[in-house]
Amino acid sequence: MRAITIPQSGGPEVLTWAEVPEPEPAAGEVLVEIAATAVNRADLLQRQGFYDPPPGSSPYPGLECAGRIVALGPGVAGWAVGDEVCALLTGGGYAERVAVPAGQLLPRPAGLSATEAAALPEVVCTVWSNVFMVAHLRPGETVLVHGGASGIGTMAIQLAKAVGARVAVTAGSAAKLARCAELGADVLIDYREQDFVEAVREATGGAGADVILDIMGAKYLPRNVAALAVNGRLVIIGMQGGVKGELDLGVLLRKRAAVAATNLRGRPLEEKAAIVAAVREHVWPLLESGVVKPVVDRVLPIAEAAEAHRAVEESGHVGKVVLRVG
Template identity: 60%
Template sequence: MYAITLTEYGDPEVMVWTEVPDPVPGPGEVLISVSASAVNRADLQQRQGNYPPPAGASDVLGLECSGVIADVGADVTSWKVGDRVCALLAGGGYAEQVVVPAGQVLPVPDGLDLHVAASLPEVACTVWSNVVMYAGLSAGDTLLVHGGGSGIGTHAIQVAKALGARVAVTAGSAEKLEICRSFGADILIDYKTTDFVEEIRTATDGHGADVVLDNMGAKYLARNISALAMDGRLVTIGMQGGRVAEFDFGALMAKRGTVHCAGLRARPLTGPGGKADIVRQVREHVWPMIADGAVVPVVHAEVPVTDASQAHRMLDDHATVGKVILRVR
């Protein structure tokens, strides 16, 4: 088969479409003939040498895909050859075929384009596992989402609104904020011109955010804690603003708050909070939201996988809204 491989770590041009050995499914795994993958910021980090795959995972980029099951390994009874699926991956999505544990596979929602389905697994599993499974967002809560125009952000807005929460977002342009409004965001904050802490306090009559979904890390840590409501939960899923910051325990204790940092890629397959558990809950709770139109995939562009460098540059310049899809077939 062919896949995107790296000639070295560096700029987008280090990615090349080249022939590699065909993957073979083992027990409990399925082989997917990939129709599309999608680009995540973790892919950009891996390309630069800053985010190595977990032990045993494919070193091919790509944390999600959609396609058709081409083969099943021993003991797999939940899927069959020919099923239209999308899947959460630990790697390997930028390729013609990929092997994945059966527990990380989802059916393509009814009526959804097969390519577009590639945009869902990573955002759906990230948002549900962090905002709902961990942080316990529920009706009446206020959720603050940083990067509201991103793939994670646009999905989180819609899921939170479907759950009955109030949603505040930050973004860096009026255009992106209006798009966030169109997906249901209630409080729009331009982080380039205003202080999001003061904005969220004012908009909530001093209450603050019950849950903060953060992609910035160090740069926003102190302000995120300040923005929390009493008993608030800060969930950090990215480090675009750095890895190291001073931590004020007193400020967090005053809020009776919690800080939770979580990735998805290295989670175990099984057990509570494992990938299979997350995928099962996404299928049970989020897929019906997609079926009834409460949550829609947000795709900025589709490009051929052989032009993966172009797709990475799109994310690098922060102009995208939603996901960028890589068409394989």
């Protein structure tokens, strides 16, 4: 089969569509023929040499895919050859086929194409596990989503609104903020011109955000804590702004607030399976009813993976950049 390989670390130009060995599904796994995959910032970090795949996983980039089951490994129940699925991966989505643990499979939502479904697993599992399973966002609370126009941001807006929360977002252009508003965002903050701490306080009558979903890390840490409400919860899922920051424990104590940092790719199989099961129970009905929708900025052929990476690096997109494989 063929896959996007990374012969050496570097810019998008190092991505190479090449012949590679066919994967074999192990016990508890299925083999998926991939129709589409999507680009995540973790793929960019892997290409640059900063984020190696977990031991034993596929060496090829791609943390999610949609396609069709073509083979079952020993011990798999509840799935059949021919099922249309999408999947959360530890790697290998930029390929013609991938072996997937059965616990990380989801049925393709009714009414969605493979390219739309490919944009879902990573962002939906990330948002649900962090905003709802870690931070326990509740109806009536305010959540601040940094990078509201990103794949994760566009999904977080929709899911938070679906449960009755108020959503504030940051983004870097009027056009991106307008798109966030279309998805349901209530408070729009241009981080180039506004202090998000003051903007959130003003929007909440001085209370602050009950939950903050942060992709920036160190750069935003002190201001995120300042923006939290009493009993607020800050969840850090990215390090685009660095890895080492200063945390004022006095402020955290006075607010009785919490800071959590999580990732998804390196979790044990049973934890990923639990997240996927929760997503299937709580989010899939919202997708199939049209309350929540995947946001796809553009679809490119897999041979143009380098161009897709450039688009994500330039942050000119809204939602997901999808690669068509089949």
